[in-house]
Amino acid sequence: MRTVLSVLGRRLASRWWVIGVPYAWLLFFFLVPFLIVIKISLSGVAIAIPPYVPTIDLAQGWASIRDAISQFSFDNYVWLTEGWASIRDAISQFSFDNYVWLTEDDLYWKSYLSSVIIAGVSTIITLAIGYPLAYGMARAKPEWRPTLVMLVILPFWTSFLIRVYAWIGILKNEGLLNQLLLWLGVINEPLIILNTNWAVYIGIVYSYLPFMVLPLYATLEKLDLSLLEAAEDLGCPPWKAFWKITLPLSLPGVLAGCFLVFIPAVGEFVIPDILGGSDTLMIGKTLWVEFFRNRDWPVSSAVAVILLLILVIPIVLFQNQQQKMQERDK
Known part of the structure; x- marks a missing residue:
């Protein structure tokens, strides 16, 4: 009896550790800081330390x-x-004046809207580039796949900031891209790409492409090829087999990749600050200006809270919908 109880105790303890450690991590490193940010967002600005x-x-x-x-x-x-x-x-003494201010000043809602549009377009472009790349990696010979995966994650071996700065030398008027296009005769004068939204799109797609490729590759690499062979035996053309079999089965990887690209791209600050221009509106850049230049911690905290809600609420609703669909299928 004691042996059985000890075994059950060890199982319960191990289960508690497996479940408790992630929740403790989220509690101390997400929930507590988020509550502090909410507290600051409900305060007023002051000339003091801290400035609220x-x-x-x-x-x-x-x-x-x-x-x-x-x-x-x-x-x-x-x-x-x-x-x-x-x-x-x-x-x-807490008040919602900072949240009211966000609705009255069009700078903030334009920044939110611009961030969502830029992140959405960048995610679509990243998916269009990353899906064929991941598909080719999954269909390559098994001995080549580790090398291809290493090439995808190779940019991570270099600092993110250095990689973004490198695009300045590529996109500026006298940069490598314009020099190449002039040498090929494609253009007659240098294109103005740097300090525009086009440069921001290029920077986001380049920086977050591995986050799209890796989950897609993990999904496509596990695809049962016998399904495609059966479709071919039944007279299904390759393109139709892709739309009917490969694409639906790869949707979990597509959704995971889109989330991994879209969520950080919405709050991106480094890329629009370095590659974008003065008219490039993204909420991460606006948040940085309010926090460090204007020293308005309450408003910047309110901006951060709204940004988190914009990102978290759709994800929670989507997960609930997916769970309901899975329960209905059972």
Whole structure:
């Protein structure tokens, strides 16, 4: 009996570790910082350190509570109310003025809209380039596949910032791209690509292409080729077999790749700041300006909260829809 209980205890402990560690990670490194950002977004800007008010002095509040508890006297419960009162007074000063300001100034909603459009178009272009690349990798000889995967992830061995800066030398008026097009006779004068939205598209597609290729390759590489052989035996043309078999079975990889590209591209800051122009509006760039140049932490925190909601809510709704479809299929 003791052996059975010990085995069950070890299984429960291992299951707790497997489930508890990821949730603890999310709690301390996502939920707690997000709550801090929400608190700042409900505050007002101030010339102080930190540059916002109100600030909740949790240490003072909990100190009063600990002092009261340590005395074990009902008379000292007055200190409990005073400790919580200091926290309530700070919370009562919070306001939604920063969120109202985001709706009144068209800079912010234009930045959100522009970010979604740029990220969406970049994701479509990345998918159009990445799918044939991943398909070719999955159909290559088995001994060549590790080398091809290594070539896809090879850019990650170099700093992201250096790779983005390298595109300046390629896209500027005297850069390699214009020099090549002039030498081939395709153009008569240099094209203005740098400091435009075109440069931002190029930078995002180049930087996030591996995030599209790798999940697509993982899905296509596991595809059962006997299904394609059966379709061919039944007289199905190759292009029709692709649309009827390969593409539907690769949709999980397509969705994973699109999420991996679209989500970070919406909040991208480095690429539009280095390759884009002054008229390039993206919410990551606007957030950086509010936080570091204007020192307006409350507004920038409100921008970050809205951005997170824009990204998280559609993903949660999509996952719930997928779960309902799976349950319905069962």
